[in-house]
Amino acid sequence: MEHSDPLALVRPHEVHRDLYRCPRVFELEMQRLWARAWLYVGHDSQVPEPGDHVALNLGAQPVLMVRRDDGGIVVLHNRCAHRGAPLAPEGPGRAQRLLRCPYHGWAYRFDGRLAGLPQRAGYDGVDFEASTAAARGLTPYGEVAVHRGFVFARARFDGPGFEAALGELLGALDLICDRSPRGRLRVAGGVLRSVVRANWKLYLENVNDAVHPPSTHASVTDAAGAAWKAEAASAAGAGVGPNAEGPPLAMRQLLPFGSGFEFFDRMGARLLPHGHSILGTQHSIHSGYSAQDAQALRDAHGEQRACQVLAFAPQNVVFYPSMALKGSPQVMRVLRPLAPDRTLVEAWAFEPEGAGPQALQGALLYNRQVFSPLSMVAHDDLHLFEGQQRSLAADGNPWVSLHRGARPDVDQAPPCDVGGLDEGLLRNQYRAWLDMMRPVVPGTSGADLASAPRTAP
Amino acid sequence: MTAPIREQLVDFVVHEARLLDEQRWDEWSALFADDGWYWLPASPAATDPLREAAHLYDDRLLREVRLRRLRSPQAHSQRPPGRGHHLLQTPTVLAGDAVAGIFELLTPFFYTELRAGHTTTLPGTARHTLVLIDGALRIRLKRVDLLHADQPLPAVEFYL
Numbered sequence: 337m338e339h340s341d342p343l344a345l346v347r348p349h350e351v352h353r354d355l356y357r358c359p360r361v362f363e364l365e366m367q368r369l370w371a372r373a374w375l376y377v378g379h380d381s382q383v384p385e386p387g388d389h390v391a392l393n394l395g396a397q398p399v400l401m402v403r404r405d406d407g408g409i410v411v412l413h414n415r416c417a418h419r420g421a422p423l424a425p426e427g428p429g430r431a432q433r434l435l436r437c438p439y440h441g442w443a444y445r446f447d448g449r450l451a452g453l454p455q456r457a458g459y460d461g462v463d464f465e466a467s468t469a470a471a472r473g474l475t476p477y478g479e480v481a482v483h484r485g486f487v488f489a490r491a492r493f494d495g496p497g498f499e500a501a502l503g504e505l506l507g508a509l510d511l512i513c514d515r516s517p518r519g520r521l522r523v524a525g526g527v528l529r530s531v532v533r534a535n536w537k538l539y540l541e542n543v544n545d546a547v548h549p550p551s552t553h554a555s556v557t558d559a560a561g562a563a564w565k566a567e568a569a570s571a572a573g574a575g576v577g578p579n580a581e582g583p584p585l586a587m588r589q590l591l592p593f594g595s596g597f598e599f600f601d602r603m604g605a606r607l608l609p610h611g612h613s614i615l616g617t618q619h620s621i622h623s624g625y626s627a628q629d630a631q632a633l634r635d636a637h638g639e640q641r642a643c644q645v646l647a648f649a650p651q652n653v654v655f656y657p658s659m660a661l662k663g664s665p666q667v668m669r670v671l672r673p674l675a676p677d678r679t680l681v682e683a684w685a686f687e688p689e690g691a692g693p694q695a696l697q698g699a700l701l702y703n704r705q706v707f708s709p710l711s712m713v714a715h716d717d718l719h720l721f722e723g724q725q726r727s728l729a730a731d732g733n734p735w736v737s738l739h740r741g742a743r744p745d746v747d748q749a750p751p752c753d754v755g756g757l758d759e760g761l762l763r764n765q766y767r768a769w770l771d772m773m774r775p776v777v778p779g780t781s782g783a784d785l786a787s788a789p790r791t792a793p
Numbered sequence: 794m795t796a797p798i799r800e801q802l803v804d805f806v807v808h809e810a811r812l813l814d815e816q817r818w819d820e821w822s823a824l825f826a827d828d829g830w831y832w833l834p835a836s837p838a839a840t841d842p843l844r845e846a847a848h849l850y851d852d853r854l855l856r857e858v859r860l861r862r863l864r865s866p867q868a869h870s871q872r873p874p875g876r877g878h879h880l881l882q883t884p885t886v887l888a889g890d891a892v893a894g895i896f897e898l899l900t901p902f903f904y905t906e907l908r909a910g911h912t913t914t915l916p917g918t919a920r921h922t923l924v925l926i927d928g929a930l931r932i933r934l935k936r937v938d939l940l941h942a943d944q945p946l947p948a949v950e951f952y953l
Binding site for chain 1: 845
């Protein structure tokens with residue numbers, strides 16, 4: 337599988353199976369698309385104090401998100417300027433005064449500048465200060481932007497800037513953050529991580545796919561329906577009477593997966609430029625429950641804003657290509673491609689500041705039920721993605737159909753609104769894929785900026 | 794049953810794992826007290842299942858949903874049916890209060906699951922809190938601490 341032109345793998349209404357399987361395509365995706373895109377890095381609540389940091393991978397790049405002394409956030413390559421050792425192991429950490437490499441003790445300020453190294457005399461008379469990358473310290477990953485605590489970065493600069501690239505998604509993020517009376521979310525409770533033996537795009541397509549629940553998720557919705565019915569009947573038989581509050585939250589989260597096609601179509605979707613989207617602009621399977629105290633939101637934001645905030649309960653807001661966010665429950669999935677046929681998926685929960693404990697509890701419950709490696713819902717999804725990854729080896733028809741809703745008389749150039757079942761959501765992802773997979777222009781990467789001033793808002 | 798002796802407590806835990814491996818789900822679920830929970834935290838240090846991430850925290854109703862789903866002909870991930878296997882170290886009785894009827898056991902294990910041609914082996918430790926109800930031992934809490942609790946995991950489908 338060697339392609340002289342990977343851009344020929346995407347047609348307006350169908351994509352080639354090698355998109356999901358070819359190692360060369362994956363490599364180019366990391367160098368081009370994942371380097372150009374504004375990727376979700378982390379949340380600033382993970383690094384409250386100067387020197388706090390999180391080591392993670394962005395695409396194929398090991399990076400370190402660090403809180404600087406001046407309160408800003410910087411994203412640096414997690415690679416010592418000296419001999420390449422990692423400054424910090426994967427995950428969260430806290431540095432006192434300086435970031436110090438454990439190998440030879442090179443030390444850096446929290447903005448990445450080299451602050452010191454051992455046995456300085458060994459560099460006397462050496463052409464080191466003026467000309468080497470090492471003397472400039474840790475290299476920035478690229479450009480960083482923070483919105484309502486959500487940290488994004490891009491490594492290449494030949495596309496639109498942050499505000500233009502995220503566009504309407506920033507308004508969606510504001511609505512989700514305003515479910516906190518203080519307008520701020522914080523990451524809480526810890527992360528669940530799954531390894532899926534499938535290409536990252538198969539996972540991301542599913543996030544925008546409302547046609548699959550009736551067939552894919554029948555096992556869990558039937559089971560939840562039957563179990564709840566038996567539970568209610570047994571309570572009635574015991575003279576307890578029907579539960580006035582209806583099913584518990586666990587059931588209210590699971591049962592709507594069994595909603596019909598009409599429900600999913602009417603929930604509506606908005607296609608946005610650069611592959612982004614909002615599925616469930618009108619309603620979603622999450623509309624039936626909200627953990628928020630409506631009165632507290634009215635007091636904090638005013639009647640009109642509180643109404644807007646509570647009415648926005650989308651199925652998924654997709655920050656292409658790296659993140660998908662829900663407003664209620666407040667949970668987020670982050671995608672980390674590992675190989676053409678392997679993807680790490682993280683499920684995070686948020687706690688709205690100034691709200692009661694039920695919001696975080698509902699988010700953690702949702703992650704357990706739906707996104708955990710032991711989830712009752714995800715098993716059927718993951719099994720099918722992993723099956724797709726293998727079955728796409730079939731030679732008979734190399735094209736994957738994305739035709740649903742692709743009427744020649746309807747212009748679906750983003751931004752535009754479509755029905756919830758429209759595969760225009762997927763075509764929109766591949767429109768962005770084509771754009772961000774164009775060949776790289778030299779001089780537009782973070783590495784080129786190693787000597788430039790580092791800035792972050 | 795009068796105050797259980799150590800052997801009966803150990804046999805209970807061994808029997809519980811056997812019911813899982815033989816997929817005798819209804820008999821297995823009946824081992825739990827009505828208010829019994831199964832907890833699989835996402836961190837070895839977890840202390841609060843409601844405020845910290847967990848892979849699984851099931852009460853009676855959620856156990857029922859999960860077990861009904863496993864039997865559903867529409868459970869795609871169970872085609873072909875998966876199998877689970879426990880290899881237990883002899884359970885240790887950590888604490889026992891015969892008067893109150895509460896007993897704590899700790900059981901290191903290797904759990905292996907075979908599904909769709911993939912084998913996943915997970916070492917861990919089960920902590921059983923058993924209570925005497927109407928003279929019979931029942932599970933109030935089964936907490937499973939995986940060695941890999943906070944690591945990325947593949948899909949795992951059965952109770953461990």
